[in-house]
Amino acid sequence: MAGKVRHLLNRDGRYFARLVIPPALRPYLDDKTELRTALGPDRRSALAKLPRAVAGLQHQIGLAEQRRKQVTGSGPTVSRYPLSAAQIAAVDYLSQIEFDAEIRMSDSRYAAAEVDADEARLYRDGYSGKLTDDELDELVGHRIRRAQLRGNTSAEKGSLEWRSIAHALCVASYEAMERQHERNEGVVTGSPSHPLLTNALAEKQEPEHVINFDQIIDAEVTRRARGKDAKPFPTSTIKKYRDPAAEFAKFRGSDNAATVTADEGKAWMEAMQDEGVIGNRTIKYKFQNVRTIINWARKSDPKNFLPTGNPLSDLQLPDFKTVPSYLRAFTMAEARLVLAAARNETHLIFRWIPWLCAYSGMRVSEAGSLRKEDFFESHGRWFWRVTTVGGRSLKNESSERRIPVHAALEAEGLIEFVKAAPTGRLFIGKTKADVQIQPRMSAWVRSLIPFDKRPELSPNHGWRHLFEDFCRRDNVPEDARRYITGRTDGGSQDMYGRSEVMLPGLAAAMDLIAPFDVT
Secondary structure (H helix, E strand, O other), rough: OOOOOOOEEOOOOEEEEEEOHHHHHHOOOOOOOOEEEEEEOOOOHHHHHHHHHHHHHHHHHHHHHHHHHHHHHOOOOOOOOOOOOHHHHHHHHHHHHHHHHHHHOOOHHHOOOOHHHHHHHHHHHHHOOOOOHHHHHHHHHHHHHHHHOOOOOOOOOOHHHHHHHHHHHHHHHHHHHHHHHHHOOOOOOOOOHHHHHHHHOOOOOOOOOOHHHHHHHHHHHHHHHOOOOOOOOOOHHHHHHHHHHHHHHHOOOOEEHHHEEEEHHHHHHHHHHHHHHOOOOHHHHHHHHHHHOOOOEEEEEEEEOOOOOOOOOOOOOOOOOOOOHHHHOOOOHHHHHHHHHHHHHOOHHHHHHHHHHOOOOOOHHHHHHHHHHHEEEEOEEEEEEEOOOOOOOOHHHHOEEEOOOOHHHHHHOOHHHHOOOOEEEEEOOOOOOOOOHHHHHHHHHHOOOOOOOOOOOOOOOOHHHHHHHHHHHOOOOOHHHHHHHHHOOHHHHHOOOOOHHHHHHHHHHHHHHOOOOOO
8 A cells, every 4th residue: 555645635536735724824815724736546647746736835825924924924933844955956856857747748849859958057067066156046046935935945045055955956957957858868767866866855755744843832822821711821931842842853953843753852862961061850851841842732633743642752761860958958057148148239139039038938930020919918917929910820729829928027128118119010120120030049149159169059949948947947837838838739628718717827837937047
């Protein structure tokens, strides 16, 4: 049985070239879901016509993309149907061969015409590297522009990629002229001799479904944002997936997620390990994020996208040593050092976030998103909310909580600071409001406690470890400790209640934690 060929559709014994229209472009193509070109009932003939027909369909997609860009101002960030220089040349060669056969069938004068030797020499000079970019542009530039419109490449004139494609197209035309000459002499069995074409034509066809990593991520972002009470992805989470996907695509030389193999995933992990720049823990997380992206696409379209399963699922992940929790936490001496330095800071981020985290176990990202409106009084005590209100994100549902203000924070002047602050975010950058708090805090702490002195310390998460130890030291009830730190043991009881009734009890639990002297 003949294998399945990409973009070739058999319907009741008749063949078609078929291309699925991306959803965003369907309004610009009469709301069709796909494009087809009839290729006839003969499979061999249909295969010969297929490359030219697919190129024509991609051309229509490209025109729709241009219309969309004119209307919306947005377009794809990568080529929609990327091909290598050799693949572009192979498509061009086969299209010329098919066109040659059509003309021979319709006009007897064509076979009597001699091949233009001067033109052939130009193509030979082109692929041998003798022509300048301008000369190549005049010779094959129009065909490169057609490939750009089809979404096969985004190479710009003057780049090495553009010149490589130009050379490859010169090979295609020179070889096509060779076939024309042979056919004029009655030889119909000729085939290319240049290895660029012979190798490209021998390549195995890709799977029919083609989708890049960014398209998968965009679709998942849209899915999670849909609905009245949706839980959309925060920007930082989207970046967490885009960055490793882009790295993996660059490593394997293709953004087509439908062609990912287990060997590529294994080679990528090993290459990162051999490079020795990042640790095994980070490599594991990068790989897992790429694997998750592929799982999203599988769940969305399991019939067409990698129907045999996610090729990255069964790969063994890197092992790594876990640093003991107590080594990641601040020591008391380090905590005193950092909090004392914070007292002398004028930048509000560094002035208050270390104190807030030290006496609450908050994540630095949570503290960085606090607003004046989050602070409130109840039963004569001050509290603050850790909430998703206002488009903020939290790690999980148990992270939504209310935290009593410790007496040490009141003595430090936190409430006076909050009362005097303008409405909105408490901690913003000096030049722009929206800043990444975590790397800034980490760098600031490391200026006080250098990495070479304490490599195990977690500059941001270390406060969370230290606060947990305060709770253990001062016998804070376990359920109060879990609630204040936003942790859960997975039981349904963790999400029950949580009304204002419990606030005095939380305040009493917070009061058990003895403040420490910062001098």
